[in-house]
Amino acid sequence: MISFQNCSVWYGQVIGMNDITVNIGPGVTALLGQNGAGKTTMMRLITGQMHPTTGGVSVFGMDPFANVEVYKRLGYVPDIDNFPEHLSGREFVYRMARLNGMTHEGANVRTDLVIGEVGMADRCDKRLKGYSKGMRQRIKLAQAMLNDPDIILLDEPLNGLDPIGRREYMDYLGAQALKGKAVIVSSHILFEVEQMTRSIMLMHRGRMLASGDLRAIRELIDRHPHRIRIQTDQPREVASRLMALPYVISAEVDPNDIEVEIRTKQPAMFYDALPGLVLDHGLRVYGFESPDNNMESVFHYLVEA
Amino acid sequence: MHAYVFTSTLKDMLRPGRVIPWILLAIVLGLVALLWKTMSRDPLGGQEYGSLVRLIVYRIVALSAAMFTTMVISQEVEQKTIVYLVTRTVPRRVALISRSAAAVVAVTLTSWITLIAIAFVVLGPGFLGQSMFWMDMLVMFLGAAAYSALFVLITLLLNKAMIVILLFTFIWEAIVPFLSGDMYLLTVITYMSVLAAHPGKTEGITITAMKSEATAVNPIYAWLILPGVAIGLLMLGAWWFSRFEYLPREDAE
Numbered sequence: 001m002i003s004f005q006n007c008s009v010w011y012g013q014v015i016g017m018n019d020i021t022v023n024i025g026p027g028v029t030a031l032l033g034q035n036g037a038g039k040t041t042m043m044r045l046i047t048g049q050m051h052p053t054t055g056g057v058s059v060f061g062m063d064p065f066a067n068v069e070v071y072k073r074l075g076y077v078p079d080i081d082n083f084p085e086h087l088s089g090r091e092f093v094y095r096m097a098r099l100n101g102m103t104h105e106g107a108n109v110r111t112d113l114v115i116g117e118v119g120m121a122d123r124c125d126k127r128l129k130g131y132s133k134g135m136r137q138r139i140k141l142a143q144a145m146l147n148d149p150d151i152i153l154l155d156e157p158l159n160g161l162d163p164i165g166r167r168e169y170m171d172y173l174g175a176q177a178l179k180g181k182a183v184i185v186s187s188h189i190l191f192e193v194e195q196m197t198r199s200i201m202l203m204h205r206g207r208m209l210a211s212g213d214l215r216a217i218r219e220l221i222d223r224h225p226h227r228i229r230i231q232t233d234q235p236r237e238v239a240s241r242l243m244a245l246p247y248v249i250s251a252e253v254d255p256n257d258i259e260v261e262i263r264t265k266q267p268a269m270f271y272d273a274l275p276g277l278v279l280d281h282g283l284r285v286y287g288f289e290s291p292d293n294n295m296e297s298v299f300h301y302l303v304e305a
Numbered sequence: 306m307h308a309y310v311f312t313s314t315l316k317d318m319l320r321p322g323r324v325i326p327w328i329l330l331a332i333v334l335g336l337v338a339l340l341w342k343t344m345s346r347d348p349l350g351g352q353e354y355g356s357l358v359r360l361i362v363y364r365i366v367a368l369s370a371a372m373f374t375t376m377v378i379s380q381e382v383e384q385k386t387i388v389y390l391v392t393r394t395v396p397r398r399v400a401l402i403s404r405s406a407a408a409v410v411a412v413t414l415t416s417w418i419t420l421i422a423i424a425f426v427v428l429g430p431g432f433l434g435q436s437m438f439w440m441d442m443l444v445m446f447l448g449a450a451a452y453s454a455l456f457v458l459i460t461l462l463l464n465k466a467m468i469v470i471l472l473f474t475f476i477w478e479a480i481v482p483f484l485s486g487d488m489y490l491l492t493v494i495t496y497m498s499v500l501a502a503h504p505g506k507t508e509g510i511t512i513t514a515m516k517s518e519a520t521a522v523n524p525i526y527a528w529l530i531l532p533g534v535a536i537g538l539l540m541l542g543a544w545w546f547s548r549f550e551y552l553p554r555e556d557a558e
Contacts, residue, residue: 048391068395099310
């Protein structure tokens with residue numbers, strides 16, 4: 001659906017995006033990076049607000065810049081929090097619907113529908129200037145969904161939402177992805193998007209550090225051994241058994257004697273061997289987890305690298 | 306032109322909070338005219354009316370254009386709401402033309418308020434029967450179109466457009482008509498004055514308010530130039546807006 005080919009963007013002397021080549025298809029994709037990483041620049045290229053300095057961007061096989069054919073199939077939730085404040089939420093969404101080419105009747109119907117979908121039906125007649133941050137995020141989502149888009153771009157959409165709102169918002173986006181739409185969510189808060197998807201694009205200072213499945217990316221980072229925590233009431237015995245495995249680098253027993261943390265450069269082999277080891281030696285293992293499989297650690301490893 | 310873009314923009318521009326200052330300004334200028342009338346030894350007539358229109362009302366057209374044209378694109382960029390305009394299915398050039406047309410109407414209506422106030426005070430309640438009043442209405446519409454097209458283009462080209470626009474309005478338009486040579490041909494107010502043809506000047510229909518009789522502009526040219534400038538600059542602005550990037554201000558700088 002979306003394709004970047006050797007795409008770079010310069011803001012004067014500052015590079016906003018550095019030679020990025022990536023394709024984005026259906027499903028939820030998280031665009032991750034710190035502030036200034038180039039996420040918003042990427043969003044603006046996809047939404048045709050900017051030209052790349054070099055390289056090319058195509059959306060549905062077309063140049064997206066000022067392209068109404070692209071806008072008919074694209075919904076965008078910008079990161080800005082500014083609105084025509086004198087309008088109510090309903091008036092704003094209706095106005096956006098009319099600017100999408102809908103008739104008065106069609107715009108009214110779609111406005112009511114999307115406002116209901118984002119949970120704003122009971123509050124949409126208040127003026128936007130009285131809206132909380134979370135309500136604004138919902139209205140922004142409503143206007144993005146007006147034309148039932150195939151691509152939904154959301155720039156920092158979870159900012160300001162309360163936990164319930166966040167959950168509802170994520171569920172809504174997940175449901176859209178299940179319909180075959182491409183949902184691209186940018187965020188600098190890793191744990192938020194981690195709950196939505198394992199498919200990530202990680203940017204740092206304009207460069208694409210990694211893209212793909214989070215776990216696959218993690219396994220490619222062999223510079224940092226993979227940590228696995230095993231909950232057991234026999235941590236020392238478990239540690240000694242695990243240290244016998246050739247691909248386990250180290251084992252550390254928790255001071256409270258409730259778990260052991262091992263480090264390995266070949267996690268797949270370790271996961272294959274662990275069940276047999278437990279059964280053969282009668283070890284009592286209650287659970288295990290990998291703190292390295294989260295986005296935070298992947299992000300830090302890649303950025304530090 | 307896109308009817309909804311035009312009407313919604315016009316509705317925004319003519320919100321009470323934005324129109325009331327122009328009504329107050331018209332009242333103040335009407336009172337000034339009344340003071341002049343009261344303190345004048347001779348009764349005021351068409352010549353005095355013409356002077357007030359050229360010196361005050363036409364400036365109001367330019368000032369109003371300066372204010373309303375910033376709402377076309379520049380204010381959207383400043384307030385960062387431009388993103389909602391440029392990612393819609395209305396083509397950019399159509400959006401710009403429709404919003405500019407709304408600005409022309411808003412400029413015309415708000416400056417007409419001042420014209421009516423001045424005409425009422427100077428010409429009396431029968432001002433509606435005076436042809437020069439109706440000609441001024443038409444000339445102000447053409448002037449509004451020319452100023453608006455020019456100012457919209459400036460806001461598209463420059464980040465700090467308001468400074469340039471105000472300099473044009475109060476320096477260029479005020480001083481250049483008095484300079485020797487043909488520089489006066491580069492002012493909008495020259496053509497407005499020629500078309501208005503207020504009484505009180507020899508060969509009034511071909512002489513600007515500020516120039517001597519020797520520096521005439523043929524009114525036929527004036528009829529062509531004002532709409533021509535408006536349409537030409539508007540088309541140029543539409544082309545420019547559809548080709549170049551317009552991002553929220555903090556990112557644009």
